[in-house]
Amino acid sequence: MVVRAAVAGASGYAGGELLRLLLSHPQVEIGALTAHSNAGEPLGALQPHLRPLADRVLRPTTAEVLGGHDVVFLALPHGQSAAVAEQLGDEVLVVDMGADFRLADPADWEKFYGSPHAGTWPYGLPELPGARAALAGTKRIAVPGCYPTAVSLALFPAYAAGLAEPEAVVVAASGTSGAGKAAKPHLLGSEVMGNMTPYGVGGVHRHTPEMIQNLGAAAGESVSVSFTPTLAPMPRGILATCSAKAKPGVGAEQLRTAYEKAFADEPFVDLLPEGQWPSTAAVYGSNAVQIQVAHDEAAGRIIVISAIDNLAKGTAGGALQSMNIALGLPEDTGLSTIGVAP
Amino acid sequence: MVVRAAVAGASGYAGGELLRLLLSHPQVEIGALTAHSNAGEPLGALQPHLRPLADRVLRPTTAEVLGGHDVVFLALPHGQSAAVAEQLGDEVLVVDMGADFRLADPADWEKFYGSPHAGTWPYGLPELPGARAALAGTKRIAVPGCYPTAVSLALFPAYAAGLAEPEAVVVAASGTSGAGKAAKPHLLGSEVMGNMTPYGVGGVHRHTPEMIQNLGAAAGESVSVSFTPTLAPMPRGILATCSAKAKPGVGAEQLRTAYEKAFADEPFVDLLPEGQWPSTAAVYGSNAVQIQVAHDEAAGRIIVISAIDNLAKGTAGGALQSMNIALGLPEDTGLSTIGVAP
Amino acid sequence: MVVRAAVAGASGYAGGELLRLLLSHPQVEIGALTAHSNAGEPLGALQPHLRPLADRVLRPTTAEVLGGHDVVFLALPHGQSAAVAEQLGDEVLVVDMGADFRLADPADWEKFYGSPHAGTWPYGLPELPGARAALAGTKRIAVPGCYPTAVSLALFPAYAAGLAEPEAVVVAASGTSGAGKAAKPHLLGSEVMGNMTPYGVGGVHRHTPEMIQNLGAAAGESVSVSFTPTLAPMPRGILATCSAKAKPGVGAEQLRTAYEKAFADEPFVDLLPEGQWPSTAAVYGSNAVQIQVAHDEAAGRIIVISAIDNLAKGTAGGALQSMNIALGLPEDTGLSTIGVAP
């Protein structure tokens, strides 16, 4: 089986990471690569690390260029995927790495994105309950945001097992590639090196409703999420520190058991041995998720910490994993749990 | 007035930062500098940035060497200050930058440090209610830990004003200098660059009881603190993301007013204009604390974020500020609110 | 004596660093602050580390705004200083931190900058032979480039003493602030962290003729400089590795003696003890220059390595040092040799 794949947005960080992974996927043949302002340039000038594709010339992002592939990955700015997707046939597998089709509730979309809701597609986080069934055979996939990936995987087992009160508090640190490749002063190396700073504080970050959606589904009741993202001086990685009050009577052992059970068969979740903590360096470039749980007895809280590579498992790796499921390929084809460290 | 000061532990990061600040203090004359394993070496080989002191030779940390000064700063490993302090006369101002005399409750000390409690000294965080009165004229000062400085300043106004429920959740990122200068594999540059990782999760970090002590005093009731420290890829700085459920009826305006009132006359607290967020880079090398507050309405939580330089306001700057108060000098003598950025 | 100073280009990195230093200068009163696209904004939104000036509003860069000060610092893009300077009276001390008036040879200027030469002003590198005399009492100062500062100080003693062949090879690493605050994709944190890359290779960097000019003057003969700058993953600092073949018979001792002699009375040059090497961290935020010399006997070369803070001694500190000389103030007023480390 050969899968011919096109990538829209190949000059950005998500597109570049996807291409890095696709180059190692034995069934994928890389087809058209498109870009917006960089159309006409060779990929080697923009993504010099992708040497085998250095001579590929970027083409404009049009339905014509993207047509004729088995899979089309959309790594476009939020709000731009819908228009492209509807021009692609129903027989094409469209994997949207943007936000357009992640949220089920149109009101949430409109509140956080300020435009009409485009719809809801099967959600590309296979580890969530029921997700694999929805992805199998689908022709449309909404890849989750990087923060919701880290946070939902950290907390859903506690909620699914009824161990946590429905008020989650999340503080996450992200590498700068999560903010994209568009040049903005506050993302300059001079600004971010040696610096930690929060942004989108107070529930206003666009990834918040996605977390609420995922955790609420796991809990079977409404869950609030107080989410504070921070920008960390590193190119990649998300470290999410997630907590909630433990339900009465819940202890460390029960917690550990729930997580061991939830992740027993997950190829990409690395529930660490007790005493070892997640680190973003250990999952650099890999599709693995490191998770550790703790019970803060004095404070009565469950604390779960997860580490992912925001561009890999958090975006492009998750997209590829979901594509594998949709196409009936082994889920880990072309994906690795080995990080590049130090 | 000339104050002759000795520094025990001059080869470490806290001692080095203190010397950097003392060199700019118009009343201080730097006397004996001591060290443990580095005794006998010139300071220039160990702290090459402190050029005016390059030829000073480090001496052993003994009462004899430290005697005969007006002020003795102790930048020693936890548990070693008491033995030195008791050999110094009552007329000497002893400023302990270690943990030995911070906690009021001997049980807390024994639980977290595993040795007999040495006592409790006036607490060197002048911004806390009542702290200045206790510091004025004292001959013994316990300088707070770096995390408790960042967290207590962030949350005490909310507790003092009765706006927050007594269950705080804190996630803080610290630069690596907070872990000291002793060479340990996990602190190697190869390990920390590009990496975020938690440690001391689940209420076991030794700074937790200090936060509980400070916030409880402000609240007038017992406050629990769920504290998760993380190691960030930067040499200096603490960014503390602190939150608690808002008491019923509390809103954004009330919150802002309480913080404006609490910090109206504080020379080192920079309550930022609305819309601007703290960053560790902005306080690099300075004694300033940047603070911003937010009300997460959907989650019903008060979120307060603070940024300090862990070595400056978090250790050596706080020590000097407290010394100034104890000696009756203007509180900001030799201290700056100007950061070194970018 | 009170010196009233205006700063044009106060929103950039050079302007910000100058303001940081001016705030500690006992004779300077900070007057008008101007900017181009940021005019109208409060400085606190752009330079949050300069807390005492947070409420100052940036004004447009016009002769009218800049008039009426004793000193005007110009931190403007190359080629823009001349037009502003000629509108300021002869009685005003104008300190140009741009390139416009550095080069003596109009042909050099035209070759490297592509516009008509504006003229040549006294050169603000006081440590060079004859420089202090030219600066004393002047009303116009051309502050050197950051690379020429590091390289000229490293090599001029060897050339002045006739120890080196007139073909220098220089490879220098610079922190990213040297490239300014304008947002460009290759300067994003995601691009520069974990990365070293050269630029302006092959003698095309605009700082090359300035080095040739300075070293040629010291040598009394024409000196070629093969200069390769590299971008390093740090916000500040220049480490310059400079070498030239030793003249016949020159040895390590002769070399050391020449450097000791050249810098014996220099307040800001830190010729390190043998065996100790310069580091950019040690001069972070300081006006010091660390220098070390070595004789590579097998290769027959003199190697001199210097470290400076590109924004401090390399730009704003050098400007202030030169201003002090021009105004007859003690040369080190408001300047420090103490770095902020770690």
Place this chain on the structure above:
Amino acid sequence: MVVRAAVAGASGYAGGELLRLLLSHPQVEIGALTAHSNAGEPLGALQPHLRPLADRVLRPTTAEVLGGHDVVFLALPHGQSAAVAEQLGDEVLVVDMGADFRLADPADWEKFYGSPHAGTWPYGLPELPGARAALAGTKRIAVPGCYPTAVSLALFPAYAAGLAEPEAVVVAASGTSGAGKAAKPHLLGSEVMGNMTPYGVGGVHRHTPEMIQNLGAAAGESVSVSFTPTLAPMPRGILATCSAKAKPGVGAEQLRTAYEKAFADEPFVDLLPEGQWPSTAAVYGSNAVQIQVAHDEAAGRIIVISAIDNLAKGTAGGALQSMNIALGLPEDTGLSTIGVAP
């Protein structure tokens, strides 16, 4: 064909990187993993990024443990390989990633390492003239040092083509992993972040004779190398800036042609298009070498810049590439030219 491989020194950076690569090599089965002080520990506690090997327990480094494999990789401190190697049979392929067997001249070894010379093995830098022939079928391989890899590949074409004078000047920046995983104060994150500093200046670095050996062989005459290594604030990567005077009459075109010819068929050398410069980020985790050449006409010098990943092509990747040749496998088996960026 299944190749059973043992790795001595599996807990260090070189050993870890080798294991990362071996995990992707389709013919290799990973056998015994040994360590010194970490023997008895599970690999997952020391190399958490190598998830598939997390449960492997490290064994002591003895001939008994290492015996019975087809290939034994030695990632041991310099001077320790010889004793181990001589206990392994002649039928075992021994790949030494240390320095012991790199130098041909015993006097060089004794001068730089201070111990008796163990011998000389075929040199694992396949791109050098004649190297592949020597590696084919060999049972002993000396993997080059990381700096000599970067420098020899950068300069040998110029020397082989007779374009450069025999006096090379090299300044190279290395990531901190090149200094290994042993905890030393100057390698702490607090020390290296934001810092550039040289070491081993003046021809004393142990990699110097290896460069001289390689370049002299290419030139057919004795070549001197003035080598200055610097430590850069990044975990991985070497950027080598290499230059030499051009022989009379040599110009840019001739230079470009020589490099195009030298690397035309090299699978891992990426001679960049004109105008594009090497960056260590682009080769992060990859076996590629990025190279660019320039002619500094004014200074009369040839400048060649190369970028490698010091742990990959500079150590473990080069070792694997050489193993492939020795075993008659396709040279690029299990190796990639794709970097992990940003």
